[in-house]
Amino acid sequence: MAYPTSAPATPAGGCPAVVAEFMAGTWETNPAADPTVPVGVLKSVADPIAAATNRQVTIRFPGYEARAFDNSDTYAGSKATGVTALTRDLAEQLAGCPQTKVTIAGFSQGADAAGDVAAAIGAGRGPVTPDRVLGVALLADPHRGTQGAQDISNNPVATGIAGPRSAGFGSLSGRVVQLCLGGDQPDLYCATDTSKTPIIAALGKTLSGSTPSGPGTPGLSEALVSDYSGANVEDLATNLATIEDQTHEATPSSPTTLSSAATAVANTLLPLVDTATWSRNNPAVATQLSNASPGSPESAAKNVLDTVSNMDLTGAVNNAISLANSAQALLTGGNVPAGSLTGTGQQLQSQTAPLTATPLDLLSTGTSALSLLKPSVLVGQVVNAATNGVSFAENLPKIIAAFGQLGGLVLEPNLDIAGKIHRAHGIVQDLNNLFSPIIDLAAGVDLHLASSLLSALAPLDPSPTTSIASLVVGLIGNLDIKRLADDIGGLQEALWKILDGGDWLGAGLKVLTTVPDLIAVAVGTLSGEAKTSSGTPRSSTATPTTLRDAATSLVSTAGTQGADQLSKLASEGLTAVSFFASHTHDQGYNTRAINSAGDTAAAYATKFLLGKIQPVLG
Numbered sequence: 001m002a003y004p005t006s007a008p009a010t011p012a013g014g015c016p017a018v019v020a021e022f023m024a025g026t027w028e029t030n031p032a033a034d035p036t037v038p039v040g041v042l043k044s045v046a047d048p049i050a051a052a053t054n055r056q057v058t059i060r061f062p063g064y065e066a067r068a069f070d071n072s073d074t075y076a077g078s079k080a081t082g083v084t085a086l087t088r089d090l091a092e093q094l095a096g097c098p099q100t101k102v103t104i105a106g107f108s109q110g111a112d113a114a115g116d117v118a119a120a121i122g123a124g125r126g127p128v129t130p131d132r133v134l135g136v137a138l139l140a141d142p143h144r145g146t147q148g149a150q151d152i153s154n155n156p157v158a159t160g161i162a163g164p165r166s167a168g169f170g171s172l173s174g175r176v177v178q179l180c181l182g183g184d185q186p187d188l189y190c191a192t193d194t195s196k197t198p199i200i201a202a203l204g205k206t207l208s209g210s211t212p213s214g215p216g217t218p219g220l221s222e223a224l225v226s227d228y229s230g231a232n233v234e235d236l237a238t239n240l241a242t243i244e245d246q247t248h249e250a251t252p253s254s255p256t257t258l259s260s261a262a263t264a265v266a267n268t269l270l271p272l273v274d275t276a277t278w279s280r281n282n283p284a285v286a287t288q289l290s291n292a293s294p295g296s297p298e299s300a301a302k303n304v305l306d307t308v309s310n311m312d313l314t315g316a317v318n319n320a321i322s323l324a325n326s327a328q329a330l331l332t333g334g335n336v337p338a339g340s341l342t343g344t345g346q347q348l349q350s351q352t353a354p355l356t357a358t359p360l361d362l363l364s365t366g367t368s369a370l371s372l373l374k375p376s377v378l379v380g381q382v383v384n385a386a387t388n389g390v391s392f393a394e395n396l397p398k399i400i401a402a403f404g405q406l407g408g409l410v411l412e413p414n415l416d417i418a419g420k421i422h423r424a425h426g427i428v429q430d431l432n433n434l435f436s437p438i439i440d441l442a443a444g445v446d447l448h449l450a451s452s453l454l455s456a457l458a459p460l461d462p463s464p465t466t467s468i469a470s471l472v473v474g475l476i477g478n479l480d481i482k483r484l485a486d487d488i489g490g491l492q493e494a495l496w497k498i499l500d501g502g503d504w505l506g507a508g509l510k511v512l513t514t515v516p517d518l519i520a521v522a523v524g525t526l527s528g529e530a531k532t533s534s535g536t537p538r539s540s541t542a543t544p545t546t547l548r549d550a551a552t553s554l555v556s557t558a559g560t561q562g563a564d565q566l567s568k569l570a571s572e573g574l575t576a577v578s579f580f581a582s583h584t585h586d587q588g589y590n591t592r593a594i595n596s597a598g599d600t601a602a603a604y605a606t607k608f609l610l611g612k613i614q615p616v617l618g
Helices: 043-052 075-094 109-122 198-208 233-247 255-280 283-290 297-309 313-331 340-356 360-370 373-411 417-434 436-444 447-460 465-478 481-501 506-512 515-525 547-571 576-580 601-617
Strands: 018-023 057-060 101-107 133-139 149-153 176-180
Touching: 018 043, 018 075, 018 109, 018 601, 043 057, 043 601, 057 075, 075 101, 075 109, 101 109, 101 601, 109 133, 109 176, 133 601, 176 601, 233 255, 233 313, 233 340, 233 360, 255 283, 255 297, 255 313, 255 340, 255 360, 255 373, 283 297, 283 373, 297 340, 297 360, 313 340, 373 417, 373 436, 417 436, 417 481
Parallel strands: 018 057, 018 101, 101 133, 133 176, 149 176
Antiparallel strands: none
């Protein structure tokens, strides 16, 4: 239901007494949305306000991009369109109405944008003066913890993933509330302890564009974007049917219709080509999708990706573009070879048949998930690298000590071969367990890419944790640790067979004689020199130069608690998609209590804003 564009209560000249602005979250709106129609989570705040004030308040939902990673812009770019939309709408609604007051509310990405506008108003740089703002309610604000806001949460320690706004809310201090779900299931979008997880904090800052210089880490946000803005799988079958109809005869009845349909098909297929090509070059994609739960969006994405991977998708795109170009040529009086349109149209139908045979609901869900696959995988790799990198760094002293024990055992002047085999097996079993984090890391992460991403994040981390983590992961990527881990596994298997078979003297001595070579390889592998991205040794004496030194530095800066926090993020699958793009964090804002009184966040925001509005209405 749309709200009236103007309100009955008018202090002067037809102006409303109060304008209530609401900024919806990711995917809840778009630039063409009707600003008088309430949408998303904040609808449950706007509707009660409208009812309680007998519609004496002008309620606005400015549309903006509200996207994340699935179009030609970044999350930060999308949020910027929200800042612009809210700023413009405030200026337009209050133009010529000097007595009109305003309230502002935002959810998720909308809270990100609304909070930035509120901070600008508080600093005297906004579209209205601070005295005209009655109150601001921000739900799931990634900048939770900004000075001047009242914090309403059952997780009072944590802050937002992007960190607090550095300048605070200025003159609006005391009129802003930030609401965030905590408890047993905290919304990590606004309830992440960034002081314990500097890598995640740096990631949040760069993805949101909340950096000291403003635009975010160059290249990193852009690398996470897949441009699905032109894709329309819902109309794919209809457009292909139109193409078939228009190319059935030698000359199309409507070249304009053919051009439009062919262009739409090309725009739908192009991002699928990009995703299929990227996934072939990144084995972590298959790993992530193969673990998807049946019926989940990721499972649908795997189905669609498997389908397009077995299609001549590039040929289909080329044929669609060819048909569009031919149609345009006909419109401008050009000639098209007889029969060429029919042949090309038939090829296109054949090439796209596997997609049109896919159920539409699965195709739509799968394509939406594919649009977020790149950030999900890449940021997942960063979290995986950081988590397992810290775990391996913690294990490294134990690994080196265990190799020392193994070497001492072999050199020990003792003829009790059976005893040596038993003790060696125990040591090797411990080594195998200690190498587990690095095996997990090597299996699911492009180590050089992860190191580069961590390096890009390092300038945003005031502690040395991120830069050292990048160094550790990069060193691991340059060393043949995977082979060493495999050799240890092979030694354990050989020792187990000896224990099982009992050939202590013959086989036992043979295996033990291989241990010195293994130790020599281990020592060389675990003492790799730190290199810069250009391959030259690092010259700074303050920078660790070996894997052992770097690991020691990483453990001392990150600590077990930080590793546990990263591990929790990785195990819960809370990647960039969860932080900035998904609805995994919105379901509880209308259902879960956020304070001891039992209010939901939406109910609290409603009471708060009404408490500011009703005295003005009288």
